[in-house]
Amino acid sequence: MSATHVNIIGLPRDVYKGLPTTLCAGCGHNSITNHLIKALYEFGVEPHRLAKMSGIGCSSKTPAYFVEQAHGYNGLHGRMPSAATGAKLANRELLVLGISGDGDTASIGLGQFCHMIRRNLDCAYLIENNGCYGLTKGQFSATADVGSKQKNGKVNDYSAIDLCGLAIELGATFVARSFSGDGKQLVPLLEAAFAHRGAAILDIVSPCVTFNDHVGSTKSYAYVKEHEIALHAPDFIIASKEITADYEPGTVKDIVFDDGSHVLLRKLDREYDPNDRLGALNVIHETRDRGELVTGLLFIDTTADDLCARERMTKTPLVRLREEDLRISREDWSALTAPQA
Amino acid sequence: MPGRSTNDFTIRVATVNGSGSQSSNLTLSNAIFRLGVPVAPKNVFPSNIEGLPTWFDVRITSKGYKCRTRDVDVLVALNQVTWRDDVAGVKPGGAIVHESTYPVSGETQRDDVTYYPVPFSELGKKHFENGDLRKYLVNMLYVGVLGELIGIDEATIEAAIKTQFRTKPAAVEANMSAVRLGIAYAREHFPKQDEFRLQRMTGKTDGTLFMDGNRAAALGCVMGGCTVAAWYPITPSSSLCESFIALAEKYRTDPKTGEKRVVIVQAEDELAAAGVVFGAGWAGARAMTSTSGPGISLMAEYAGFGYYAEIPGVIFDVQRAGPSTGLPTRTMQGDVAFAYTLSHGDTKHVVLLPATVEEAYSFAMDAFDLAERFQTPIFVLSDLDLGMNSWMTPPLPYPEKPFDRGKVLSADDLSKFDSWGRYRDVDGDGIPYRTIPGTNHGNAGFFTRGTGHDEYSRYSEDPQTWKGGLDRLVRKHDAARARVPQPVSDENGNAVGLIAYGTTHHAIAEARDILRDDGINVDYLRVRALPLAADVAAFVERHERVYVVEQNRDGQLYGIMRTELPAHLVERVFSIRHYNGVPIDAYAVVDPLLSALRMASVS
Incomplete structure (x- = not known):
C-alpha cells in the first residue's frame, strides 16, 4: 500500500472530485469548486450524506464537478431553496449544500432565498456571484454595481442587491463574503458553513472571465483584488483536533459550533465583532460607499434553532419512519370515524 | 299519513356572512340525520369574511340523493339585502320563516307560500345578555323554530348540538336555551300550516357519519404515510392542510417529548410548496401539497x-371556479385538462378523480403509493363541493395493505451489481429504479436533473437519447393506466350512455332516476382517473351515443376523450356542461340530455 493521504474518515481526496468542468477556462466558479473539494475533504464529509443541490445557470452546473458519488439535484431556476428545504426535512441527517448564482438568487429566486433564511434551514448556501448572466451571454444581474460596465460598454443604472446585507437584515444566522481567488479565506469559511447549524450564506465574488472581467467591471479579478478588505483571517479547526497554536490575547475570536469544531478569526487591522448584527450592516454600507468589497465572516449566531428544531421534528429522519410510526392506531381510528347515527 | 313532502324537501337559510350561522346549519343537518333521514347540506358562500350574503341549503332526501337541488321549499330569511330575491326563490306551497321586521308587501307578498314571522333580533336582545354571543344564539333560535315546524324533537337537537360543540361542552347549555326559546315561540305562535314534515326513518343513515372531503383527504394523507406537507393557504383547499395539521398534532406527536413524526411548512407561495414536495420526494419522504387552480x-x-x-x-387540487382568481368560493371541475398536461413540453400526468368522501380518503392513500410506484407527480382533483361540504358517508376503512414504496434500490441491492442506470427500463414497464439520498453505498448517488439525460442520468443532447427518454415516459404512463382507480359502470344494454367523474356523479345518480321514471334508461360509466382505462373506450364501443357530463364550460374530459379514443368512436361522444359556479343538479343533466336525444331522433 502506498502512503496515500486520507482525511479524518479515511477517504482519499479523489473521492471528493467530480466530472471535468464544462465551464470556461479561468472561470471563478472552477476555483470555488477546487476550494470546495478541499473543504469537503478536510471536513470529512461522508459522500452518501451529502446532497448537492442547485438551480439553473453556470454556477448551478458546478455540483457535477465535485464528489461524483454523492446525490445531486440540479433543479429549477431560482427554486433550489424550496427543494433543499424538502430534502433536509425528509432526511435531517443530510448535509445540504446549495449552490446558486447571482441571477438564480438575487432575481428569479429572491423570494425563496429570503424565506429559506427566515426559516433558518440547516444548509450551506453558496452564491457564486459574478454580476452577470453567463449562460445567456453577459446581461447584467441584480448584484451588478451602479456604474459597472458591460463588455459592450453599457453601464448599469440600477442599484445592486447586496445579498449579505439582505441576509443579515432577514435574520440570517451565518453570513460571509469571500472571493473565488482567495482559497486561504474561503476554505475555512466553507468548513465553518458546513459546521453551522442553520442557513449559512456565503456570497462568493467569482469573476466571469468571458463576460465580466474587463476594465470598468466591479466584479473583475483586478477590481476585486484591488478593493478587497478582509475583516479577519479565518482558520477552521475540526472537532477532533486541538487548538495548538498560541495566540496573543485579544487577537483571536473563537467561535465554537455544535459539533465541537471551531472557527478562529485572527484579527487584522481592525476590531470586528461578528456577533453584532447592526455592526455588520454598518460595515457593509461603509465599505460599499468607499467602493471597497468587505470579506470575511460578517455575522454569526450559533444559538438560534434551525427549522428542524423549531418544528420539533423527531431526531429520526422522516424517511425512515414506517407504517407503524405513521398510521393512526386501530383503536383511535374507530373513535375517529365512528358512525354518528 | 305522511304527506307528499315528508322527508323530501329543502331548507334554505339565507344569512349575512360572518353572522355565525354555520354552527346552526350544521346542527340542523346533524339533527335531521339523527332522525334517520338522509340530508345533503350545501354551503353557497361568498368570498368575504363579513357582510356579504350567504346561503346554506339543507336538502332532506328520503332516497339519499347527495347533489344540490334548485328547489327551495322552506326559507329561513335573515338577510334583508337578499330578502326580495330569497322570497321569489321559494317554490309555490313553500314556507318562509323570517325576521318579523322585514316588509311583507308588494313583491315579497305571495299568496302561494306561508309566512312565519319571528322577531329574531328582539328576542335576541331580550334574552341573550352577552353581546358577543348574541349573534350565534339568534341563529340557534331558528333551529328551534324549524325543529318545531318540521318535527325535530328537543332531545334530538340537543344530541346534535353536543356533536357540534364536542370540543366546547360549556357552549351546549347556552345554545340549547336558544333552541328552547325558538321551540316555545313557534309552539305559541304558529299552528302548523304547511306540509313539510320529518318522520323518523330506519336503514338509511345507519352506520354513517358526516364528513367533508378535505378532512377525508387529510385522513388519507395520515394513513398513507405522508410525512412532509407544504402549502400556501387558498380557498377551498386550506381546510385539507389544516385538518392534516390538527391530525398530525394529535396522532403524530410523541406525548412525552413533544417530537413530531411529520413536518408541515406554510410556504411563501405555491411554487415553493411544490418545491418542498419535490425536494422531499427526491429524498425519499412521502410528501404532499394541497391547493386550488391559481396554485396549480x-x-x-x-x-x-x-x-x-x-x-x-x-x-391535491380542490378545484374552484376559474380562470384567474375567478370565484374563489364556488365550485368547478375546471383543472382537469390543465393538470393532465401541466408543464411546457410533452407532459402527461396521472390524475385521480374522487367523487365521494370515501374516495377522497382512499385516493389520497392510493396517490402516495402511485407516486412512489411510478416515480411521478400524482394529482388528486377534488372540488369545492366535495372538499368543503359535509357529506353522509360510511365509516372509512382501516388500511390493511403496507405502503407500496416502488422500485427503490438499497445498499444491499447495489452490492449485487457493478453499475445501475437511474433511467434504465430494466423491467420493460417504463419504470426505472431509484436510490434515496443517504443510502450508504458508493454507487448509490446519481445526478438528478431537469435537463436532457441518458439512462445514467448524464447530460445528453443526443436526438435518439432524448426521444428514447420521452418514449419511455409514455410507456410508464401507459403502465399506470391499469394501476389507477378503474372506472365504475352500471350498464343494462341501453343505447345511450353517460360518462361523468368527480362530484358530477351525484347529479347523474338522481338524473338517471328521473329519466327512468319517464321511461328513459341510460347506462353510466364513472371515470375515476387519468390516463383513461381501457374500459372507457369499450364502454363507448357498446353505445350508440355517449354524453360526457362535467362541470366546466369547455368539456375538458370530452376533449381528452376526443383526442385519445380510437377515431371511429369519436363521433359517438357528446358533451353536456354545467358551469355557473354552484354544484350541478339533476336537471342540469336531464334537460340538456332530453333535448339532445330529441334532436338526435329528429335528425
Whole structure:
C-alpha cells in the first residue's frame, strides 16, 4: 500500500472530485469548486450524506464537478431553496449544500432565498456571484454595481442587491463574503458553513472571465483584488483536533459550533465583532460607499434553532419512519370515524 | 299519513356572512340525520369574511340523493339585502320563516307560500345578555323554530348540538336555551300550516357519519404515510392542510417529548410548496401539497420537473371556479385538462378523480403509493363541493395493505451489481429504479436533473437519447393506466350512455332516476382517473351515443376523450356542461340530455 493521504474518515481526496468542468477556462466558479473539494475533504464529509443541490445557470452546473458519488439535484431556476428545504426535512441527517448564482438568487429566486433564511434551514448556501448572466451571454444581474460596465460598454443604472446585507437584515444566522481567488479565506469559511447549524450564506465574488472581467467591471479579478478588505483571517479547526497554536490575547475570536469544531478569526487591522448584527450592516454600507468589497465572516449566531428544531421534528429522519410510526392506531381510528347515527 | 313532502324537501337559510350561522346549519343537518333521514347540506358562500350574503341549503332526501337541488321549499330569511330575491326563490306551497321586521308587501307578498314571522333580533336582545354571543344564539333560535315546524324533537337537537360543540361542552347549555326559546315561540305562535314534515326513518343513515372531503383527504394523507406537507393557504383547499395539521398534532406527536413524526411548512407561495414536495420526494419522504387552480398555475414548473426527473409527489387540487382568481368560493371541475398536461413540453400526468368522501380518503392513500410506484407527480382533483361540504358517508376503512414504496434500490441491492442506470427500463414497464439520498453505498448517488439525460442520468443532447427518454415516459404512463382507480359502470344494454367523474356523479345518480321514471334508461360509466382505462373506450364501443357530463364550460374530459379514443368512436361522444359556479343538479343533466336525444331522433 502506498502512503496515500486520507482525511479524518479515511477517504482519499479523489473521492471528493467530480466530472471535468464544462465551464470556461479561468472561470471563478472552477476555483470555488477546487476550494470546495478541499473543504469537503478536510471536513470529512461522508459522500452518501451529502446532497448537492442547485438551480439553473453556470454556477448551478458546478455540483457535477465535485464528489461524483454523492446525490445531486440540479433543479429549477431560482427554486433550489424550496427543494433543499424538502430534502433536509425528509432526511435531517443530510448535509445540504446549495449552490446558486447571482441571477438564480438575487432575481428569479429572491423570494425563496429570503424565506429559506427566515426559516433558518440547516444548509450551506453558496452564491457564486459574478454580476452577470453567463449562460445567456453577459446581461447584467441584480448584484451588478451602479456604474459597472458591460463588455459592450453599457453601464448599469440600477442599484445592486447586496445579498449579505439582505441576509443579515432577514435574520440570517451565518453570513460571509469571500472571493473565488482567495482559497486561504474561503476554505475555512466553507468548513465553518458546513459546521453551522442553520442557513449559512456565503456570497462568493467569482469573476466571469468571458463576460465580466474587463476594465470598468466591479466584479473583475483586478477590481476585486484591488478593493478587497478582509475583516479577519479565518482558520477552521475540526472537532477532533486541538487548538495548538498560541495566540496573543485579544487577537483571536473563537467561535465554537455544535459539533465541537471551531472557527478562529485572527484579527487584522481592525476590531470586528461578528456577533453584532447592526455592526455588520454598518460595515457593509461603509465599505460599499468607499467602493471597497468587505470579506470575511460578517455575522454569526450559533444559538438560534434551525427549522428542524423549531418544528420539533423527531431526531429520526422522516424517511425512515414506517407504517407503524405513521398510521393512526386501530383503536383511535374507530373513535375517529365512528358512525354518528 | 305522511304527506307528499315528508322527508323530501329543502331548507334554505339565507344569512349575512360572518353572522355565525354555520354552527346552526350544521346542527340542523346533524339533527335531521339523527332522525334517520338522509340530508345533503350545501354551503353557497361568498368570498368575504363579513357582510356579504350567504346561503346554506339543507336538502332532506328520503332516497339519499347527495347533489344540490334548485328547489327551495322552506326559507329561513335573515338577510334583508337578499330578502326580495330569497322570497321569489321559494317554490309555490313553500314556507318562509323570517325576521318579523322585514316588509311583507308588494313583491315579497305571495299568496302561494306561508309566512312565519319571528322577531329574531328582539328576542335576541331580550334574552341573550352577552353581546358577543348574541349573534350565534339568534341563529340557534331558528333551529328551534324549524325543529318545531318540521318535527325535530328537543332531545334530538340537543344530541346534535353536543356533536357540534364536542370540543366546547360549556357552549351546549347556552345554545340549547336558544333552541328552547325558538321551540316555545313557534309552539305559541304558529299552528302548523304547511306540509313539510320529518318522520323518523330506519336503514338509511345507519352506520354513517358526516364528513367533508378535505378532512377525508387529510385522513388519507395520515394513513398513507405522508410525512412532509407544504402549502400556501387558498380557498377551498386550506381546510385539507389544516385538518392534516390538527391530525398530525394529535396522532403524530410523541406525548412525552413533544417530537413530531411529520413536518408541515406554510410556504411563501405555491411554487415553493411544490418545491418542498419535490425536494422531499427526491429524498425519499412521502410528501404532499394541497391547493386550488391559481396554485396549480404556479406549480406548473415543478410539475414538469417532477415528471421529467421522475420524482414522487402528491398534489391535491380542490378545484374552484376559474380562470384567474375567478370565484374563489364556488365550485368547478375546471383543472382537469390543465393538470393532465401541466408543464411546457410533452407532459402527461396521472390524475385521480374522487367523487365521494370515501374516495377522497382512499385516493389520497392510493396517490402516495402511485407516486412512489411510478416515480411521478400524482394529482388528486377534488372540488369545492366535495372538499368543503359535509357529506353522509360510511365509516372509512382501516388500511390493511403496507405502503407500496416502488422500485427503490438499497445498499444491499447495489452490492449485487457493478453499475445501475437511474433511467434504465430494466423491467420493460417504463419504470426505472431509484436510490434515496443517504443510502450508504458508493454507487448509490446519481445526478438528478431537469435537463436532457441518458439512462445514467448524464447530460445528453443526443436526438435518439432524448426521444428514447420521452418514449419511455409514455410507456410508464401507459403502465399506470391499469394501476389507477378503474372506472365504475352500471350498464343494462341501453343505447345511450353517460360518462361523468368527480362530484358530477351525484347529479347523474338522481338524473338517471328521473329519466327512468319517464321511461328513459341510460347506462353510466364513472371515470375515476387519468390516463383513461381501457374500459372507457369499450364502454363507448357498446353505445350508440355517449354524453360526457362535467362541470366546466369547455368539456375538458370530452376533449381528452376526443383526442385519445380510437377515431371511429369519436363521433359517438357528446358533451353536456354545467358551469355557473354552484354544484350541478339533476336537471342540469336531464334537460340538456332530453333535448339532445330529441334532436338526435329528429335528425
